[in-house]
Amino acid sequence: MKSESAPTRERPIIPASNPGRIGESRPRADGVPKVKGEFEYSSDLWMDGMLWGATLRSPHPHANIWSIDATEAEGMPGVHAVLTHEDVPGRKVYGMEVPDQPVLAWEHVRYEGEPIAIVAADHPETARRALEKIAVDYEVLDPVTDPEEALKEDTPKLHLSGNVLKEVHIKHGDVNATAEVVVSGEYEIGMQDQAFLGPESGMAVPDGRGGVDLYISTQWLHIDRDQIAESLDLPPEDVRLTLSGVGGAFGGREDLSMQLHSCMLALDTGRPVKMMYNREESFYGHVHRHPCKMEYEHGADKEGNLVYVNARLVFDGGAYASSSNAVCLNAGTFACGPYNVPNAKIDSFMLYTNNPPCGAMRGFGAVQVCFAHETQMDKLAKELGMNPLELRIKNAMKPGDKFPFGQTVPEPAPVAEILERVKNMPMPEEEEIMGRDLRRLPGGVSNVTHGEGVKRGVGYAVGYKNIGFSAGFDDYSTASITLSVEDGEPLIRVHTAAAEVGQGGITLQAQISRTELGVEKVAVLPADTRIGSAGSTSASRQSYVTGGAVKMACEAVKEKVFEKVREEFGENGELSMEDGGVSAGDRRIVSLADLLDGDEIEETVVYRHKPTYPLDENGQGDAHFQFAFAAHRAVVEVDEELGLVRVVEIATAQDVGKVMNPQSLEGQIQGGVAQGLGLALLEEIQMKDGKVQNASFTDYLLPTIFDMPPVRMEVLELADPDAPYGLKGVGEPPTISSTPAIVAALRDATGRELNRVPVKPERLAGIEEEPVRRAPQPGSCGPVAERSES
Amino acid sequence: MEFLQPDNLREAFEMRASHPGAAPICGGTDIMVELNFDHRRPEYVLDLTRVPELAEWSRENGGFRVGAGVSYTRIIEELGESLPGLAMASRTVGSPQIRNRGTVGGNLGTASPAGDGLPPLYASDAEVEVASLEGTRRIPVAEFITGPKRNALGDGELITAFHIPEADGPQQYSKIGTRNAMVIAVCAFGLALHPEKGKVGACIGSAAPTPVRTKEAEEFIEGVISESDLWQTRREISGSALRRFGDMVEMSAKPISDVRGTAAYRTRAVGVLARRTLSWAWDEYRGGSR
Known part of the structure; x- marks a missing residue:
């Protein structure tokens, strides 16, 4: 059934623009077309004669596969190919750091939604129906869903290498240091999704000479190409990738999704093959942010100088490696926050489980630990009777200090300065609570409060992160x-x-x-x-x-x-x-x-950029080449009885080295704050026994414009002498400390310990148990108000 | 899948009768999601958007007959003054785009306990009008909705309208979602005061298999009001009576725990909503704006 080669798409002619100079606000060329619906996303790709691909996924998080029978599907009219692991021409696994993930599963499936077979048909509905005709004989196994469980000796090993994917141990100064004032806590972060709006999609076009062109939305064309070529058993030059319109990424497009599958189907059928996940499939089609449990202990002297930080981090890496190794390292190196910490002992573990694979997402390991170290700093301030902002400023790291991983803090590192900035920014005006427009109350237009039970709170947080790829990577x-x-x-x-x-x-x-x-x-x-x-x-x-x-x-x-x-x-x-x-x-x-x-x-x-080096066995080394810092102040209003929230305002100060395009920068800061707000209040993939419970935007809630507050921002331009124009990366810092700032504000408003994000209304209102139902007593109509009408 | 597109009500009934499995679609805000997620594959879809009779509303003695295909946006704009409770509920539905498409008829057809339009219908004792080639019947809304995603619509019948009395007193609607717009109800509460009749109508949404009227709580608060002659004096209802009303509403809730919220939270939250909405409605009544 192989046909003649299909023509490769013509290379589009890009109109010249007049972009302006650096430092000027210039609207993005893709902005207006996106708003008008005229932008060509990868899901809009089309070629005459193309086929539609679809993916059969495992309904079980953990199972043995005894057989796969595709006979009936292959015989369906309109079906051009049904492929399984047997049809992978080259390496049967892929992965950016560790090639441990099957292109198509054989013998085992290790997470719900793992791809098992792929189909190409002349209509997407035909392809979808063909999937139902593929018979897979599973032996369902108990899933390992708790990383602490995965760590135990007697837990079944999900990979030949065992369940520990990576561990990083950082020993800094005296690991047995003691202090006069000690606070400890356990913190947890749920599984956030990148929730990019354009689902995974692309089109593979065979060139008729054994090679393939792939039009694709991705974050890194060449790492896709190398993995595809390896598994197709083709020389890299026979696999050509062109970026198509990308509808957001946030880390979720670093790993392969439908890239290899569409290429396999295109080469097998000799026809262009388009694949496009729907929203539900997208939840199974990419990695998520790692859930993490963190145990912390901070020691300080009575004046509030930090003496030591001990932390144990346990990350749920899910079924396959993705970029978990780097996340584990990042989290370890940033576990203490941007403070001068003389002694530290950090143990960071990354475990395999039967949960969905987790990997890159905006903030990459720094987000998780920032929530914990910032909560700890607030706790410590409370214990010391200090202002939490003053405690942070007092301990802020400075150029010349040592990071816990041994590297010297480079210029510029304006941690105290950005904290001073958010401290001194004017507070939002406090509007009279009664008589407000509903949109400016917790619950918004749903009309749950007219001011009853509403308390205001203010919280602060600061975070930092490396820019670029680290630890010896040739970046x-x-x-x-x-x-x-x-x-x-x-x-x-x-x-x-x-x-x-x-x-x-x-x-x-x-x-x-x-x-x-x-x-x-x-x-x-x-x-x-x-x-x-x-x-x-x-x-x-x-x-x-x-x-x-x-x-x-x-x-x-x-x-x-x-x-x-x-x-x-x-x-x-x-x-x-x-x-x-x-x-x-x-x-x-x-x-x-x-x-x-x-x-x-x-x-x-x-x-x-200048080289970086791996950490040694004590977690020491010049691992990173640039650091970016941001601080946030959150003002919130909480309906105490219902646990509903209105974030009133976020104020932020961030050092960007050099403002390259003010409008783009503002967009990055606003968007990063929105994603941090989502993690604080709403966004979590809820798992039960290894199965996703809310794979839709109906139940995985993202902030809307009604949830997103105005952002007051101050931008510092302290040049990094090593960087082009002195610039610093700006995409991630807005996401890192906005989450803990919001949660700190929620604590300030309610007085509750909030050790897990997202903070659900149940927790915020303190409704953990079913209330005792009080039956009315006879005659107990209750006293009528004594006051007369006023 | 075949697409049936009647031009008038008579044709719609004929098509419904000759294609018993056909899925009626109007705004499509539920059905299209089900189709897109492949949760449902009806053989026929019966498009009611071109049936003019369904998109009309009219006054009838003491109330309104509202066609099943009247959108939430039109209810807010055209009937907001006369049906404030339903209009408040309509404002909490989805986004502007969804409100332009979605209909109360759809809420009745889907019969989800989380349907935003349902508690106001219960609180005002609305009736659902269903019809077929055989004729027309009117069913009280609480009898029409028979269970989660189940209703009393017979083979060959279509939901043509609902009949609802004009507000004769203050009304309220309140809904909890974990974000501040565009959210499915975690739980909801609708309330209507009927001062002339000395009655209070109230209904819980999304905290039981169907919307539920809160009879005991209603009778309790009616008793409190009449015992102290509050309908006439318009004095305050005491805080303790408001709280008791909330507690009794909690007793009527039979929620489950799911991804949107726990049973404990839903139970407690409907009690809070009951207390608050009653206080708002009563304040409005005391202000005498109606």
């Missing part, structure tokens, strides 16, 4: 800049493989090029694997690393231009590129149109 990006003259006007074409996932990277690349080369018109070409890797759009790293690569490539082009000017015009002085030409001081020498005379100048470069 580089590649950029190509072509300078030419089109229709009499100079034009820059920028090409990288950096995935635009909504963060504004395309606009930023254009702004950098325009600034460096003094040329107004810039076209950013589609990201694809025709050029070298840009690394992942994650870890808040693309502005730094791909931004750095674009800047470096521009500088190489500029040098070529200057050489030409020196050769042709005999100039030896300092040259600059401005207004589409080359000048020496104020003197214009030549326009680029005349200088290039129909030629192009192209430079491709690879940019690397």
Whole structure:
């Protein structure tokens, strides 16, 4: 049934824009089309003659597979292929750090929703019905769903390597230190979903010569390509990826989802194959944020100087490794928070269980520990009778201090300064509670309170995180800049493989090029694997690393231009590129149109930040190359009786090194706060016996515009001397400490211990038990009010 | 799946009679979700959006006949003054887009205990009008809804309208969701005062297999009010009586625990809503705005 090769899609022509310089607010090119519904997402891909793929998933979190019978499905009219693990041409497993995840399961399934077979059919409904005709003989096993249980000796081993996926132990200073004032606590964080709005989707097109083109929404084209090529048993150059319209990512698109499956089906059928998950399937189709249980002990002297921090972190990694190793390391290194802690003992464990695989999500290990260390700081302040903000400022880390993992805190590290900023920002005005518009009360338009039971609270938190990939990873990006003259006007074409996932990277690349080369018109070409890797759009790293690569490539082009000017015009002085030409001081020498005379100048470069190193056996090493800091203040109102919340305002101060595009930056801060608010109050994938209970946006609740408060922000620009333009990554810090700030405010309002997020209304209102039902007594109508009408 | 599209009510009845398994669809805010999630695969879908008779409302003696296909947005805009409880409930339904599509007829058809439009119908003793080629019958809403996602609609019948008295006193509706908009009820409460009759109507939503009237609590508070002649004097209802009313409403709740909330929370929360909504309605009554 193999047909002739299908034509590869034409490469779209990208219109040149006038992006403005760095530091200017420029709207993103994708903004208006997205609002109008005209943006082409990967789920909109279409080709004549294409087939639709669908995935059969395990209904059981843990089972043996004794047989898979696809005969009936294969015989259905309209079905073109039914593939199982036997049809994987190359390596049958994949994974970014540890290749432990089956492309299609054989013998075992280790989580609910694990892919077992894939189907291609001429209609999505036909494909879906064919899945029902595949007979799988399961032997259902008890799932291991508690990471502490997984850690025990006698628990069944889910992988040959055992249940401990990774452990990180950090020993800093005197691990047996004691202190005058000690506070301890246990904290827990639920499983958050990235909840990107565009579900996993893409289209694979066979090239007719054994290779395949994949149009895909992802965060990192090259790591996808390498894993796909390995499992298809193809040389990497026969697997070509082009980024399609991405509807959000937040870490959830780092791992493969339907990439390999669509390529297998396309190569098998000789037809383009599109795959698109629906929302329910999306919950099973990507990794989530790791749930974590954390035990902490903080010791301080009576003046409030931290003496030691001991922490034990137990992460639920789920069924497969994903990026859990790095999360485990990150969490360990940031477990104490941005404080000068002379002694620390941190034990961070990552366990395999039969829960869904967990992996990357905005904040990546720093989110979990920030909730714990910030709660501990509040507890310590209470124990010491100190203002929680003053305690934080007193212990704030400074450049030259040592991180618990041995690295020296580099310049700039303005922890005390951002805390002072949020302290001094004006408080939101307190509006009279009665007579308010419902939208400004807990419960909103649902009309649950007109002010009854509403208490206000204020909370603070500060957090930090590394930017980019750490611990010895070769974290580089590649950029190509072509300078030419089109229709009499100079034009820059920028090409990288950096995935635009909504963060504004395309606009930023254009702004950098325009600034460096003094040329107004810039076209950013589609990201694809025709050029070298840009690394992942994650870890808040693309502005730094791909931004750095674009800047470096521009500088190489500029040098070529200057050489030409020196050769042709005999100039030896300092040259600059401005207004589409080359000048020496104020003197214009030549326009680029005349200088290039129909030629192009192209430079491709690879940019690397300074190297990082793995941790040693005591968890010590120069593991990270840049750190970003943010502080948050939350003001909340809580309906004490019902446990419903209105977040009144978030105030934040963040050091970004250099503001590259104010509008994009504001968007990142607002969005990060919204995601932190979601984790504080709403967002949790609820699990029961290894099964997801709420795989829909009806029951996995994200904040709406009614839940999201105004964000008051102050941005610091303290340049990092190593970074391009001095910039720092900005994507993640807004998410890290917004959650604990909100929970601290909830505690302030209610006086309740809140040691788990998300904080559910039940917990906030203290309704844990069924109330005693008081039957009315005869004649007990209750006294009528004595007061007369006033 | 076949799509049936009648142009008038008569045609709709004929199609319903000749295709017994057909799923009626109007706003589609429930059915489309079920279809998209593949929870349901009806052989026929009966589209009622082009049946003009269903999208009309009219006054009738002392109340309204509201077509099953009148959207929540229209109820808010066109009937909000006369049916304040139902309008308040309608405002809590989904998003503007959902309110433009969704209908009370759909709430009755789905018969979910969490249907936002249902408690006000119960609290005002509304009747559901169902009809077929055989004729028309009117069923009290509490008899029409027979269980979770079950109703008394017969083969060949369609929900054509509901009949509801005009508000004769203050009404309230209150709903708990874990976020502040666009949320399915964790629990809800509807209340209607009927000063002329000396009656209080009240109904719990989403805390039992069906919406439930709270008879004992209603009788209790009616007793408190009449005992002290409060309908006439319009004096305050005491805090202890309000609390007792809440406690008795709690007694009528028979909730379950699920992903949206625990049984304990739902029980306690409907009591709080009962107490608060009664105090708001009574304050309004004392203010004499009605």
